[in-house]
Amino acid sequence: MNKISKVVLVFIVILTIVILIKQSHEVKVAALFIQFENETTEPEVEAILENYDIPVNYTIDCNSNISRGKYYIKADEDKINELRKDENWTSVVELKKGNYNIIMLSAEFVPDENFLTVLEKNNLQLKKAVVCYIHFGNGSPDRVVGKNCVLEKDAIRIKNELEKNEKVLIVGLDYIQG
Structure with missing residues (x-):
């Protein structure tokens, strides 16, 4: 092997090592938590996910013991403003979605009579989100990007694309520790 070939070989080896080290330090995500609108079925979830470029195989776990789910209310801006005026009103997250807002309530939320009265007075319905956990890969403990x-x-990118879908309320990332 001549001197130039050795230099090229050493360069390729060093470059490969640098790429592997860089990849091992990049932040990785093992799964997505997705909250869908009330009554979204698992076949609908599958159909929605098929429309997005998810670069790895995945499994879908809907309505298991992931969480108790979150309640939400769908309302236009005028109704939201009315709700904010009520002394019994509390919300956790408000999202703008098309022509309406989604008000997410915490997983610990338990509707009481006062709250239900406020909803009834404003002609609104309390709904429960369908919570799905999207596991990337085959469940192997070795976390390899792309696998x-x-x-x-x-x-x-996937999160931002999914949140544009009308049936998707909110998407969370499940990061890999370490």
Whole structure:
């Protein structure tokens, strides 16, 4: 092997090592938590996810013991403003979605009579989100990008695309520790 070939070989080896080290330090995501509108079925979830470029295989776990789910209310801006005036009103997150707002309530939320009265007075319904956990890969403990996890930048792209879907309320990322 001549001197130039050795230099090229050493360069390729060093470059490969640098890429592997860089990849091992990049933030990885193992799964997505997605909250869908009330009464979204698992086949609908599958159909929605098929429309997005998810670069790894995944499994869907809906309505298991992931969480108790979150309640939400769908209302236009005028109704939201009316609700904010009520002394019994509390909300956790408000999201703008098309022509209406989604008011997310915490998983610990338990509707009481006062709250239900406020909703009834404003002609609104309390709904429960369908919570799904989307596991990337085959469940192997070894986290290899492109096999059973994705880089944070790809997960954020998927999250942003999914949140444009009318049936998707909110998407969370499940980061890999370490």
